[in-house]
Amino acid sequence: MSNSSQTPDLAQQLTQIADVSIDHEISFAELTTLHLGGRPRLAVRCATPAAVVAALQLLDRRGVPTLVVGGGSNLLIADGELDLVAVIIECADVMVDVATGLLRAEAGAVWDEVVELSVDSGLGGLECLSGIPGSAGATPVQNVGAYGVEIADVLTRVRLYDRQSGQDHWVPVADLELAYRYSNLKFTGRAVVLEIELQLRVDGLSAPLRFGQLTRALELSETGEHRPAADVRAEVLRLRRSKGMVLEPDDVDTWSAGSFFTNPVVSGTLAEQVRTQVAAERGAEDAAKMPCFPAGEGTFKLSAAWLIDRAGFERGYPGENAPARLSTKHTLALTNRGSATTAELVDLARTIRDGVQHRFGVQLVPEPVWVGVSLD
Known part of the structure; x- marks a missing residue:
């Protein structure tokens, strides 16, 4: 862990860099599309590529843990105080x-x-x-x-x-x-x-x-x-x-990281096992509609959203009172309903992943970058 007592000195050095400003108050909940995450030790706003480089050179030289943040659409960050500096890229020409x-x-x-x-x-x-x-x-x-x-x-x-x-x-x-x-x-x-x-x-x-x-x-x-x-x-x-996949600030159904799981690539044998199981449970017509696309070398890409739905997780799961739940428009988006914590969203992700694994033997892999938190 780094020494937080050095923060004032570090902030002073960073402010000497052109096009860099310091934000002591912002939290990751304000920087991510999931609206989740605790507070960094410092937030460094960089208005030019040169400012990004200079700030990171200083921070790396000092051995300070950092997290580079752009639009925050692919980040799942732990709750609480985080001993790292957020480097916010704001150069936008x-x-x-x-x-x-x-x-x-x-x-x-x-x-x-x-x-x-x-x-x-x-x-x-x-x-x-x-x-x-x-x-x-x-x-x-x-x-x-x-x-x-x-x-x-x-x-x-x-x-x-x-x-x-x-x-x-x-x-x-x-x-x-x-x-x-x-x-x-x-x-x-x-x-x-x-x-x-x-x-x-x-x-x-x-x-x-x-x-x-x-x-x-x-x-x-x-x-x-x-x-x-x-x-x-x-x-x-x-x-x-x-599908709720266009971010709207006032619509919590879009407070997500987009598609939370990647579409799994599986063997042909496993793909057929999934199709057979769905046919037995839901009928041949539904099984015939299973999205399944060649992915090279005898593998096939399946739809994570389709698997989540067939594993019994409906839109809005686990219910309207849950602070973290599946979008009401698309089962591949895990959403913060406005009061969720990161821990609650992680619990939901774990439930979905384990449910699909148990039902079909297919392991779903999250897309977002996890910071200070783990699915396992």
Whole structure:
């Protein structure tokens, strides 16, 4: 543990850095979309990439535990006082070249505002990622994706601050080893994203549309079609709102970390066992609708939301008086109803995970980054 008696001296040194300010009062409940989490030792607001680098260099040199925070949409943080410094990335400049389709966004830019700007600028490629909460800097860390599109599809390179070497440099997307909801940055803290660069379509058309729910909503005749990016964005936002997946400050049904569990990738044998069990319990017609997609090397991706529902956890579980419960719109979102603690949300997550494991033998893995708390 670090020595909290050094905090005044540390704060004084941090304030000497250009574009850095100190917030002694804010809690993680104010910095996360779950509205959960205790109070950091200090909160350091950084308005430029250079400020982020300088603040982290000082903190790392002093051996101070840190947590880098952008939009706070993928964080589950312990209750109480936390012996760490929150480094809040607030640099948010965005550059768009409509002629080439090149877009650069600093890490603190609000992600949906980046998507909106790209569409309004006549560029395509990001529309399926509309409505996702959080900041631009978080998108490559877990290879954000939705409706059949991932950030990996358009990401060209990332500006990183390497906390081990002290280097601030651009790296090609190949260096991140992007996969389903994964990069080699995730859970490591080895480097911090300062800026991202995307290559978008200049014809104003969407990415190829392949996700079933979206293609049906747009009444496409076949998968892989393109539509005007603005039309696709509007439909994606409509679909996400119907599931409570667009953050609304006054709607506690959206106080979540989005999809709480990743879609599990399982063997073909296990996938068939799940289908057989559902057929026996709910009928062949329901089993035939089980989402199941090839994931390579004899594996298949199942729907976590579908499994949660078939394991007996309905929307709104465990009931209207529970401070932490499943969204009333979508079983994949665990929500804070306004008075929950982190411990209560963790208990709910554990119940859901263990219930699916017991029912189907499938282990669900959480998406959020856990800080000071564990599911086990």
